[in-house]
Amino acid sequence: MSCSLGRSPTSRVSRGHNYGPSVIATMMPRHRILALHxxxxxxxxxxxxxxxxxxxxxxxxxxxxxxxxxxSGFGLELxxxxxxxxxxxxxxxxxxxxALTLPHLKELNxxxxxxxxxxxxxxxxxxxxxxxxxxxxxxxxxxxxIIISDEELLRCLAALPLLxxxxxxxxxxxxxxxxxxxxxxxxxxxxxxxxxxxxxLHLIFISSLFTFSDDAFCDFLTSRLIPGRRxxxxxxxxxxxxxxxxKREREFSAEVSAQITGFMEKGELxxxxxxxxxEPFDDPSYYSETSE
Numbered sequence: 032m033s034c035s036l037g038r039s040p041t042s043r044v045s046r047g048h049n050y051g052p053s054v055i056a057t058m059m060p061r062h063r064i065l066a067l068h069x070x071x072x073x074x075x076x077x078x079x080x081x082x083x084x085x086x087x088x089x090x091x092x093x094x095x096x097x098x099x100x101x102x103s104g105f106g107l108e109l110x111x112x113x114x115x116x117x118x119x120x121x122x123x124x125x126x127x128x129x130a131l132t133l134p135h136l137k138e139l140n141x142x143x144x145x146x147x148x149x150x151x152x153x154x155x156x157x158x159x160x161x162x163x164x165x166x167x168x169x170x171x172x173x174x175x176x177i178i179i180s181d182e183e184l185l186r187c188l189a190a191l192p193l194l195x196x197x198x199x200x201x202x203x204x205x206x207x208x209x210x211x212x213x214x215x216x217x218x219x220x221x222x223x224x225x226x227x228x229x230x231x232l233h234l235i236f237i238s239s240l241f242t243f244s245d246d247a248f249c250d251f252l253t254s255r256l257i258p259g260r261r262x263x264x265x266x267x268x269x270x271x272x273x274x275x276x277x278k279r280e281r282e283f284s285a286e287v288s289a290q291i292t293g294f295m296e297k298g299e300l301x302x303x304x305x306x307x308x309x310e311p312f313d314d315p316s317y318y319s320e321t322s323e
Contacts, residue, residue: 072098073100084108105139106141109124124150124177132164134164139170149206151178152187157187161191169193172195175200179210181210181212184215203278211240213246236274245287248287256268268294270301
Protein backbone atom coordinates (compact mmCIF):
# COMPACT_ATOMS: atom_id res chain seq x y z
CA MET A 32 0.00 0.00 0.00
CA SER A 33 1.23 3.48 -0.76
CA CYS A 34 -0.22 6.91 -0.26
CA SER A 35 1.25 10.09 -1.69
CA LEU A 36 0.40 13.74 -2.14
CA GLY A 37 0.41 15.20 -5.62
CA ARG A 38 -0.86 18.13 -7.63
CA SER A 39 -2.61 16.57 -10.62
CA PRO A 40 -5.63 14.30 -10.50
CA THR A 41 -5.35 11.47 -13.02
CA SER A 42 -8.82 11.38 -14.55
CA ARG A 43 -9.23 12.70 -18.08
CA VAL A 44 -11.84 15.27 -17.03
CA SER A 45 -9.30 16.96 -14.77
CA ARG A 46 -6.26 16.86 -17.05
CA GLY A 47 -5.46 20.49 -17.66
CA HIS A 48 -7.77 21.63 -14.86
CA ASN A 49 -6.09 22.31 -11.52
CA TYR A 50 -8.54 21.58 -8.73
CA GLY A 51 -5.92 21.60 -5.96
CA PRO A 52 -3.91 19.01 -4.01
CA SER A 53 -4.43 15.36 -4.78
CA VAL A 54 -4.07 12.30 -2.59
CA ILE A 55 -3.34 9.15 -4.57
CA ALA A 56 -3.71 5.95 -2.54
CA THR A 57 -2.99 2.48 -3.88
CA MET A 58 -4.33 -0.17 -1.54
CA MET A 59 -3.73 -3.86 -2.23
CA PRO A 60 -4.89 -6.48 -1.75
CA ARG A 61 -7.16 -6.67 1.32
CA HIS A 62 -10.27 -4.71 2.15
CA ARG A 63 -9.11 -4.29 5.75
CA ILE A 64 -6.40 -1.93 4.44
CA LEU A 65 -9.04 0.23 2.83
CA ALA A 66 -11.14 0.16 6.01
CA LEU A 67 -8.08 1.24 7.98
CA HIS A 68 -7.26 4.20 5.72
CA UNK A 69 -10.76 5.23 4.73
CA UNK A 70 -11.02 7.65 7.71
CA UNK A 71 -8.13 9.58 6.14
CA UNK A 72 -10.81 11.26 4.07
CA UNK A 73 -12.10 12.98 7.21
CA UNK A 74 -8.83 14.86 7.63
CA UNK A 75 -8.43 16.18 4.10
CA UNK A 76 -9.15 19.79 3.21
CA UNK A 77 -11.86 20.99 0.87
CA UNK A 78 -9.40 21.55 -2.00
CA UNK A 79 -8.00 18.01 -1.83
CA UNK A 80 -8.53 15.14 -4.24
CA UNK A 81 -8.63 11.56 -2.98
CA UNK A 82 -8.07 8.82 -5.52
CA UNK A 83 -7.39 5.16 -4.87
CA UNK A 84 -7.18 1.88 -6.69
CA UNK A 85 -7.63 -1.48 -5.04
CA UNK A 86 -7.32 -5.16 -5.91
CA UNK A 87 -10.42 -6.78 -4.40
CA UNK A 88 -9.44 -10.38 -5.15
CA UNK A 89 -8.53 -11.30 -1.59
CA UNK A 90 -11.74 -10.37 0.18
CA UNK A 91 -15.12 -8.72 -0.34
CA UNK A 92 -15.34 -5.01 0.25
CA UNK A 93 -18.07 -4.56 2.85
CA UNK A 94 -18.67 -3.03 6.29
CA UNK A 95 -16.65 0.11 5.62
CA UNK A 96 -16.83 2.86 8.25
CA UNK A 97 -19.16 5.74 7.46
CA UNK A 98 -17.17 8.79 6.37
CA UNK A 99 -18.12 12.42 5.80
CA UNK A 100 -15.39 14.27 3.91
CA UNK A 101 -15.03 17.73 2.39
CA UNK A 102 -12.72 16.67 -0.47
CA SER A 103 -13.48 18.30 -3.82
CA GLY A 104 -12.37 15.32 -5.91
CA PHE A 105 -12.86 11.57 -5.53
CA GLY A 106 -11.67 8.77 -7.81
CA LEU A 107 -11.98 5.00 -7.53
CA GLU A 108 -10.60 2.07 -9.50
CA LEU A 109 -11.34 -1.51 -8.44
CA UNK A 110 -9.38 -4.31 -10.08
CA UNK A 111 -8.31 -7.92 -9.70
CA UNK A 112 -9.05 -11.36 -11.09
CA UNK A 113 -12.71 -11.35 -10.22
CA UNK A 114 -15.81 -13.19 -11.40
CA UNK A 115 -16.52 -12.97 -15.11
CA UNK A 116 -19.91 -11.30 -14.76
CA UNK A 117 -18.65 -8.44 -12.60
CA UNK A 118 -20.82 -9.11 -9.53
CA UNK A 119 -17.90 -8.86 -7.11
CA UNK A 120 -16.56 -5.57 -8.42
CA UNK A 121 -20.10 -4.15 -8.59
CA UNK A 122 -20.70 -5.02 -4.93
CA UNK A 123 -17.36 -3.47 -3.97
CA UNK A 124 -18.09 -0.25 -5.83
CA UNK A 125 -21.48 0.39 -4.27
CA UNK A 126 -20.37 -0.76 -0.81
CA UNK A 127 -17.77 2.00 -1.02
CA UNK A 128 -20.29 4.66 -2.02
CA UNK A 129 -22.76 3.53 0.66
CA ALA A 130 -20.12 4.55 3.22
CA LEU A 131 -19.46 8.00 1.75
CA THR A 132 -20.94 11.45 2.14
CA LEU A 133 -19.04 14.10 0.16
CA PRO A 134 -20.91 17.43 0.47
CA HIS A 135 -18.33 19.55 -1.38
CA LEU A 136 -17.52 17.18 -4.22
CA LYS A 137 -16.73 18.86 -7.55
CA GLU A 138 -15.20 15.99 -9.50
CA LEU A 139 -16.13 12.28 -9.49
CA ASN A 140 -14.18 9.70 -11.42
CA UNK A 141 -15.14 6.04 -11.99
CA UNK A 142 -11.93 4.53 -13.39
CA UNK A 143 -11.75 1.37 -15.47
CA UNK A 144 -9.79 -1.86 -15.28
CA UNK A 145 -9.47 -2.82 -18.94
CA UNK A 146 -8.86 -6.55 -18.35
CA UNK A 147 -11.73 -7.32 -15.99
CA UNK A 148 -15.50 -6.80 -16.18
CA UNK A 149 -16.63 -3.27 -15.41
CA UNK A 150 -19.01 -2.78 -12.51
CA UNK A 151 -22.67 -2.30 -13.30
CA UNK A 152 -24.57 0.88 -12.57
CA UNK A 153 -26.93 0.97 -9.61
CA UNK A 154 -29.15 3.98 -10.02
CA UNK A 155 -30.78 3.80 -6.58
CA UNK A 156 -27.42 3.60 -4.81
CA UNK A 157 -26.03 6.50 -6.81
CA UNK A 158 -29.09 8.67 -6.12
CA UNK A 159 -28.82 7.90 -2.40
CA UNK A 160 -25.14 8.94 -2.43
CA UNK A 161 -25.96 12.00 -4.54
CA UNK A 162 -28.76 13.07 -2.20
CA UNK A 163 -26.65 12.62 0.96
CA UNK A 164 -23.83 14.61 -0.62
CA UNK A 165 -26.04 17.26 -2.26
CA UNK A 166 -24.23 16.73 -5.55
CA UNK A 167 -26.83 18.84 -7.33
CA UNK A 168 -25.23 21.87 -5.64
CA UNK A 169 -21.56 21.05 -6.18
CA UNK A 170 -20.62 18.43 -8.80
CA UNK A 171 -19.21 20.00 -11.98
CA UNK A 172 -17.14 17.15 -13.48
CA UNK A 173 -18.04 13.47 -14.01
CA UNK A 174 -15.86 10.82 -15.66
CA UNK A 175 -17.59 7.46 -15.92
CA UNK A 176 -16.37 4.05 -17.09
CA ILE A 177 -19.02 1.57 -16.05
CA ILE A 178 -21.70 -0.75 -17.46
CA ILE A 179 -24.57 1.68 -17.80
CA SER A 180 -27.30 2.21 -20.38
CA ASP A 181 -28.04 5.50 -22.10
CA GLU A 182 -31.35 5.84 -20.23
CA GLU A 183 -29.66 5.19 -16.86
CA LEU A 184 -27.08 7.87 -17.56
CA LEU A 185 -29.76 10.34 -18.62
CA ARG A 186 -31.62 9.75 -15.34
CA CYS A 187 -28.35 10.36 -13.49
CA LEU A 188 -27.64 13.60 -15.36
CA ALA A 189 -31.08 14.95 -14.50
CA ALA A 190 -29.89 15.06 -10.88
CA LEU A 191 -26.60 16.84 -11.71
CA PRO A 192 -27.54 20.19 -13.26
CA LEU A 193 -24.19 21.93 -12.61
CA LEU A 194 -22.03 19.59 -14.69
CA UNK A 195 -19.86 21.41 -17.19
CA UNK A 196 -17.27 18.67 -17.86
CA UNK A 197 -18.20 15.07 -18.65
CA UNK A 198 -16.34 11.95 -19.81
CA UNK A 199 -18.32 8.95 -21.08
CA UNK A 200 -17.29 5.68 -22.68
CA UNK A 201 -18.54 2.65 -24.47
CA UNK A 202 -16.99 -0.58 -23.20
CA UNK A 203 -15.05 -2.75 -25.63
CA UNK A 204 -13.08 -5.91 -25.02
CA UNK A 205 -14.66 -9.06 -23.66
CA UNK A 206 -17.73 -7.36 -22.24
CA UNK A 207 -19.17 -4.92 -24.73
CA UNK A 208 -21.50 -2.13 -23.65
CA UNK A 209 -22.83 0.64 -25.88
CA UNK A 210 -23.52 3.82 -23.94
CA UNK A 211 -23.08 6.49 -26.61
CA UNK A 212 -26.19 6.12 -28.74
CA UNK A 213 -28.29 8.39 -30.96
CA UNK A 214 -30.80 8.57 -28.11
CA UNK A 215 -28.14 9.79 -25.66
CA UNK A 216 -26.69 12.40 -28.03
CA UNK A 217 -30.09 13.78 -28.96
CA UNK A 218 -31.16 14.04 -25.32
CA UNK A 219 -27.90 15.88 -24.54
CA UNK A 220 -28.56 18.50 -27.20
CA UNK A 221 -28.96 22.02 -25.79
CA UNK A 222 -32.51 23.33 -25.53
CA UNK A 223 -33.81 26.73 -24.49
CA UNK A 224 -36.17 25.33 -21.84
CA UNK A 225 -36.21 23.34 -18.62
CA UNK A 226 -35.93 20.02 -20.47
CA UNK A 227 -32.27 20.73 -21.27
CA UNK A 228 -29.93 18.37 -19.44
CA UNK A 229 -26.64 19.77 -18.07
CA UNK A 230 -27.15 23.16 -19.79
CA UNK A 231 -23.68 24.41 -18.78
CA LEU A 232 -21.79 21.57 -20.46
CA HIS A 233 -18.59 23.03 -21.90
CA LEU A 234 -16.23 20.09 -22.35
CA ILE A 235 -17.07 16.49 -23.29
CA PHE A 236 -14.79 13.47 -23.59
CA ILE A 237 -16.10 10.53 -25.60
CA SER A 238 -14.50 7.09 -26.07
CA SER A 239 -16.66 5.19 -28.50
CA LEU A 240 -17.19 2.27 -30.84
CA PHE A 241 -19.02 4.72 -33.14
CA THR A 242 -22.39 2.99 -33.24
CA PHE A 243 -24.15 6.37 -33.20
CA SER A 244 -25.07 8.17 -36.43
CA ASP A 245 -23.35 11.17 -37.96
CA ASP A 246 -26.62 13.14 -37.84
CA ALA A 247 -27.10 12.61 -34.10
CA PHE A 248 -23.52 13.65 -33.32
CA CYS A 249 -23.70 16.76 -35.52
CA ASP A 250 -27.04 17.80 -34.06
CA PHE A 251 -25.62 17.50 -30.53
CA LEU A 252 -22.46 19.39 -31.43
CA THR A 253 -24.25 22.19 -33.28
CA SER A 254 -26.72 22.73 -30.45
CA ARG A 255 -23.92 23.18 -27.93
CA LEU A 256 -22.06 25.81 -29.95
CA ILE A 257 -24.78 28.46 -29.93
CA PRO A 258 -25.67 28.80 -26.20
CA GLY A 259 -22.11 29.55 -25.13
CA ARG A 260 -21.69 32.24 -27.79
CA ARG A 261 -25.01 33.85 -26.89
CA UNK A 262 -24.85 33.87 -23.09
CA UNK A 263 -21.17 34.55 -22.34
CA UNK A 264 -19.84 38.09 -22.98
CA UNK A 265 -16.37 36.59 -23.53
CA UNK A 266 -17.25 33.11 -24.80
CA UNK A 267 -14.85 30.25 -25.24
CA UNK A 268 -15.60 27.64 -27.91
CA UNK A 269 -17.31 24.42 -26.92
CA UNK A 270 -14.73 21.64 -26.42
CA UNK A 271 -15.10 18.05 -27.66
CA UNK A 272 -12.55 15.27 -27.35
CA UNK A 273 -13.48 12.13 -29.29
CA UNK A 274 -11.48 8.91 -28.95
CA UNK A 275 -12.24 5.81 -30.95
CA UNK A 276 -11.86 2.31 -29.58
CA UNK A 277 -9.93 -0.24 -31.61
CA LYS A 278 -12.96 -2.22 -32.75
CA ARG A 279 -15.03 0.78 -33.79
CA GLU A 280 -17.65 0.08 -36.40
CA ARG A 281 -16.93 3.04 -38.70
CA GLU A 282 -15.41 6.50 -39.08
CA PHE A 283 -16.99 9.90 -39.45
CA SER A 284 -18.05 10.71 -42.99
CA ALA A 285 -16.18 13.32 -45.04
CA GLU A 286 -19.17 15.63 -44.66
CA VAL A 287 -19.05 15.48 -40.87
CA SER A 288 -15.30 16.03 -40.83
CA ALA A 289 -15.73 19.08 -43.06
CA GLN A 290 -18.47 20.46 -40.81
CA ILE A 291 -16.28 20.04 -37.72
CA THR A 292 -13.39 21.77 -39.51
CA GLY A 293 -15.71 24.66 -40.39
CA PHE A 294 -16.76 25.10 -36.75
CA MET A 295 -13.12 25.15 -35.69
CA GLU A 296 -12.12 27.70 -38.33
CA LYS A 297 -14.88 30.01 -37.09
CA GLY A 298 -13.58 29.69 -33.52
CA GLU A 299 -16.81 28.06 -32.38
CA LEU A 300 -15.39 24.64 -31.49
CA UNK A 301 -12.28 23.15 -29.94
CA UNK A 302 -12.00 19.57 -31.18
CA UNK A 303 -9.51 16.72 -31.01
CA UNK A 304 -9.81 13.09 -32.05
CA UNK A 305 -7.49 10.10 -31.69
CA UNK A 306 -7.48 6.42 -30.85
CA UNK A 307 -8.09 5.94 -27.13
CA UNK A 308 -4.53 6.00 -25.74
CA UNK A 309 -5.40 3.82 -22.75
CA GLU A 310 -7.08 0.92 -24.56
CA PRO A 311 -4.81 -2.17 -24.71
CA PHE A 312 -5.89 -2.88 -28.30
CA ASP A 313 -2.64 -4.71 -29.17
CA ASP A 314 -2.98 -7.26 -26.33
CA PRO A 315 -4.85 -10.41 -27.50
CA SER A 316 -5.96 -11.28 -23.97
CA TYR A 317 -8.05 -8.08 -23.88
CA TYR A 318 -10.48 -9.65 -26.35
CA SER A 319 -10.06 -13.31 -25.35
CA GLU A 320 -13.16 -15.03 -23.98
CA THR A 321 -11.04 -17.82 -22.48
CA SER A 322 -8.98 -15.43 -20.35
CA GLU A 323 -11.89 -14.63 -18.04
